[in-house]
Every structure is written in structure tokens, then in C-alpha cells.
Amino acid sequence: MEKKKNISMAVIKRLPKYHRYLKELMDNDVDRISSKELGEKIGFTASQIRQDLNCFGDFGQQGYGYNVRELFNQIRSILGLDKEYKTIIIGAGNIGQAIANYTGFHKLGFQLTGIFDANPKLVGMKIQDIEIREIDTLKEHLKENSIDIGIICVPRINAQRVCDVLVEGGVKGVWNFAPVDLNVPEGVTVENVHLSESMLTLIYLLHSKEEMEQ
């Protein structure tokens, strides 16, 4: 199956949604589905769905629709979920602990190999059987383990410094929860979760609706 290069970010951002809905269909023992039905579930048009999935190869069959399990497995493989990813968390505060405890990530193939913090009160504590280590041991850990993904949950002011250490240690994927835009060299991918910005968007929409009603 030939994969088209240069897939747009918009399509990529929709893939996890396909993954989620197909998982749900499988859990409900649905074997096959048409692009129209799938579209109605997800809230996309049938032609949008056909177009999206065509970016990755020739999936559906005219008159039959999609085989749910097959499509799910192919999307898993496209997303890269048929592998394991060695992951570490830097910053064991509220968000760091929540991420470490979130069992969903284990299911996605994450292997959490370390949690690091600068706070001596946290160092030595265990989350999910993993001991929180001194941040000073991070470089060594990166040297000894081939880490794929670093999850940055430190305060804004320290985020770029931590990111630089990760990149120098060979990390290629950064999941950033600090409210800052990180600078990384080419070849390193950053995905941001800016909680404050999401909250501000909600407030703005709420506030502007109220104004319109007045």
C-alpha cells in the first residue's frame, strides 16, 4: 500500500478521532460500516471521510463499506501505535502526576521509564511503581536509555532548559504542558497542551455570547 506524502495537518488531527470512534464500534461488535454512517457518527461528511482515508491507501469497498477491525488496525499502524514508545515525565507536580497515573497512555503503548523532579520532597516517592528521581540524573538516564518521548510538566520558566536537555539526549518527541512555545531543532516534534489557552478560549466564547444576548 503506497502512502501519500505531505498529508495535511488537518487530516492528521482527525486521525485520532477515527481511531476513537472505530474502537467504540468494535467494542459494540459492529463489523462493518459505510462512510455515510461513519460520517454521521463522527460529524464529518461521507466524502470527507473517503477523502481522508484515501490519503493513506485504498480502504473501503464500493457497496460494502469499511471492515471496522481492518480499518482500525490500519489506522493504528498509520498512527504508529503498533510500536512501544519509551517515555519519561519531567516535573512531578499536579499535571505530571496526573499524566503518570493516567492508565490510558499505557494502553496506547507507552512505556513510562522515568519521572524526574527538582523538589526533594517529591524525589523518592513512587507513582505507578516508578520512583521519582532527582532532575540532575536526567542526562544520565537519557544516555543509558533510548527515550522516544519526553513529557514536560515543569513550570514555564524551566521548560526550555529541560527541553534542551531532552533534545541533546536524543529525544525526538516532546509533549509540552508548560505554557510556553519551545524552540527545538528540525527533526524534533513538539505537541503542546496549553491548558490556560484552552480555558481562555472557553471564557471568550462564553463572554461574547453573553454580550450578544444583552
Added chain:
Amino acid sequence: MEKKKNISMAVIKRLPKYHRYLKELMDNDVDRISSKELGEKIGFTASQIRQDLNCFGDFGQQGYGYNVRELFNQIRSILGLDKEYKTIIIGAGNIGQAIANYTGFHKLGFQLTGIFDANPKLVGMKIQDIEIREIDTLKEHLKENSIDIGIICVPRINAQRVCDVLVEGGVKGVWNFAPVDLNVPEGVTVENVHLSESMLTLIYLLHSKEEMEQ
């Protein structure tokens, strides 16, 4: 100052970023800034910045640039941050606790008035001086308090039901952390934080880069 209606979602999504960068400038005692300099900091073009800010009124002055504090205050007011928002959290698991403990939201004008959970082990515990209450008391709390924002941190399977209770209780803004797309009536705003989908996007980008390098 006349505010243009129908501001695009793309502009709205950029406003929190302006807010964040202007706050940083103020913290560093910068009094004024040109659209060019501001653009370089944020990573937008100068004309993009002028265009964005023009949606909300006539801010900058030719040859002078923007007064940082004034612009910051105006963006705060546009975002609706000059008010207080009564907020509750439903679901006091990992994410719910992290949000409750996150001091950044207090600074944005959130007044957390309640935390609810169905788990008897959690009920009675205190987070930030607020006692976790039985989920069955949620309806009553909504009736007695005029709640603006509900933060949904319950498992996927319960999210729509909780959302329905919130909407019935007059909540107009929902910040949803459950990995599900909620159905709400017109007039209610939902902002989603789908952590798994963000993580899947990161993995996809990582995985596809690796493939290209091979």
C-alpha cells in the same frame, strides 16, 4: 470602540497567545512594542498582528506601536477576564485534582465553588480547602449557585450524563476532559481537551518522520 461581530475561530484561538506574551512583556517592564517586534516574539507576521487586533478595535498608533499595558488590559477585557467565573469540577480523579490544584486558574478569575465525585473514598477529602462532595448533590448545588463553568473530568462513559445535568442546571460553559464529543443545546459552549488525541498526534508525527528517514 465598535467590536466587529463574527470573528473567526482562528483569531479567537490566537488571543490567549497575545495575552500570554503581553503578560511576559509587562513582567519584563516593556512599555511599548511595535507590531513587527511583537510578531517576531510570537511568531506571527506584523501584518497578521495588525489584522488580528483590528478585529476588536483601533489599538496601535502609527510610529509608536502598542502600549503594552493598555493592549494587555484591552485583550483581558475582550477575553472576558475582567469578570469572575463560578466554576465547579466534576470528577476528582487524577485530572480533576490536577485542575483543582492548578493555581493558574485562580489568577484568571476562576472561583472554584465545588468539586464532585461518585467515589465514596474521595468524598469528604479536601482540595484547596474545598471538600469533595457526593455527585448526587450536584443538582442541588447548581440550583442554589449560579455556576458559569463546569469542568468535566469523569470517565468517558459518564460524561454525557454529567453534561446534561450541568446544562439543565444552567451552566453555559463546559470544559471537557473526557475523550468524547458532547451533545449540548445551542447557547452552551464546549471546549475540549482531548489528551489522548493530542498524544496520538505526537506519535503519528514522530512515527512518520522515522519512516521518511528510513
